[in-house]
Each structure stands twice: as structure tokens, then as C-alpha cells.
Amino acid sequence: MSRRPGPADFSTQIVTFKQKAKSLIRLTAFQPDIAPNLGAMMRLAACMGIGMDVVGPCGFPASAKSLRRAAMDYADAAAPNYHTGWDEYLRARTEGRLVALSTGGTCDLWDFAFQPGDALVMGRETAGLPDAVLSGMDAVLRIPMPGGGRSLNVAMSAGIAVSEALRQLSRSPG
Numbered sequence: 103m104s105r106r107p108g109p110a111d112f113s114t115q116i117v118t119f120k121q122k123a124k125s126l127i128r129l130t131a132f133q134p135d136i137a138p139n140l141g142a143m144m145r146l147a148a149c150m151g152i153g154m155d156v157v158g159p160c161g162f163p164a165s166a167k168s169l170r171r172a173a174m175d176y177a178d179a180a181a182p183n184y185h186t187g188w189d190e191y192l193r194a195r196t197e198g199r200l201v202a203l204s205t206g207g208t209c210d211l212w213d214f215a216f217q218p219g220d221a222l223v224m225g226r227e228t229a230g231l232p233d234a235v236l237s238g239m240d241a242v243l244r245i246p247m248p249g250g251g252r253s254l255n256v257a258m259s260a261g262i263a264v265s266e267a268l269r270q271l272s273r274s275p276g
Contacts, residue, residue: 104216113236124190125151125152125153125269126152126218126219126228126267126268127153127196127198127216127218127219127220127221127222127268127271128150128152128153128154128219128220128221128222129143129146129147129152129153129154129155129221129222129224129260129264130154130155130156130157130190130191130221130222130223130224131143131155131156131157131182131224131256131260132157132223132224132225132226132231132235133152133157133158133159133160133225133226134159134160134161134162134224134226134227134256135160135161135226135227135228136161136162136227136256137160137162139227139255139256139257140156140160141174141177142257142260142261143224143256143257143260144176144177144180144182144251145174145176145180146257146261146264147180147182147187147264148176148179148180149176149235150264150265150268151185152264152268154182154183155181155182155183155184155185155191155221156182156183156184156185157185157187157188157191158184158185158186159186159187159188161226161228166258168215175250177179177202187219188235192238195221197219198218198219198220198221199217199219199220199221199223199240199241200217200221200238200239200240200241201214201216201220201221201223201239201241201242201243201245202222202224202231202235202236202239202241202242203222203223203224203225203241203242203243203244203245203259203260203263204225204230204231204236204243204244205230205243205244205252205253206230206242207243207244207245208240208241208242208243208244208247209241209242209243209244210243210244210246211243211244211245211246211262211263211266212266214241214243215270216266216267216270216271218271220267222257222260222263222264222267223235223239224256224260225256226256227255227256229263245259245262245263265275
């Protein structure tokens, strides 16, 4: 019998926003459906030196073992914060804008000016972000796809957005 994962399933070191405040941006996975995609986003966060949050519940039976396998040897370095729900996540935030990526975004990723402290919010692979969550975003971005297609993989989209945000912020003064 499978169950929804909770904070105890994430055996990685749980850190607070203040402990990871030095990272320029944060990556937030909202109720991820597919463990390997969450693992890829954890690896992205670890490799790029950014903070990460996971907003539950996850749509897969997660365990520390399965997440470590999905994130390979990057799970401990990613050290994501786990939040049992969206309201808990919002209460824990201390700074920055909420910036969602969505196929229905109103601004192209390349036209958006990122700021330190921004949180990139990625939705569920199967359903994206619910309207109630989208309505609270400071910006909703889309990745232009001139070649067509409905959407990109969520972890690939996160990689593109994180890279663009860090590219912009590495050139900003201060």
C-alpha cells in the first residue's frame, strides 16, 4: 500500500530559508508527480548552488531511498525544505517574489527581470499549478517554444529558468 510522503521521508538535512539565504534564487517543486523529475530538480539545485523547497503532498510514494536514488549522490547537497502544503510554504517564506512557470504564462522567460530572492515555482507534471496558487504569483512566465509542442518536461523547464535567472543575476551590480 502506498502512502503520501511527509517530512520524515526526506532524510536529507532540513534547512531553513535563513540558512540558505545566500543563494540568489530558490527552486520550488509544487506537489511533484514523478520521483525522477524531483530528483533531477534536486540535482539541479545542488549543482547550481540554489535553495530548494518541495511542497507536498507528492503524487508518488516517496522514501528517503527512492529520492536518493532519483537525485543520485546530490540529495544531501540539495537539502530541500519539505512543506506539507502551500499555506505552510507561504508562512515559511521570508523574502522574494513568487515566479511561476506555466504553459499559460503571460511573460516570456527572456523578457523577465529576475531579482535576488525570487522563488521559481514549478507545477505538477500532470496538471501544472492550480488557479488558486497561480493567482498569488508575482509573475507567471512561459518558455517560448518556436518549434511547437505543448510543453517541456518540468525538470528541463526548471533548468532553463534557473540558468536564465542566474545568468541575469550574475551580471547585476552588487
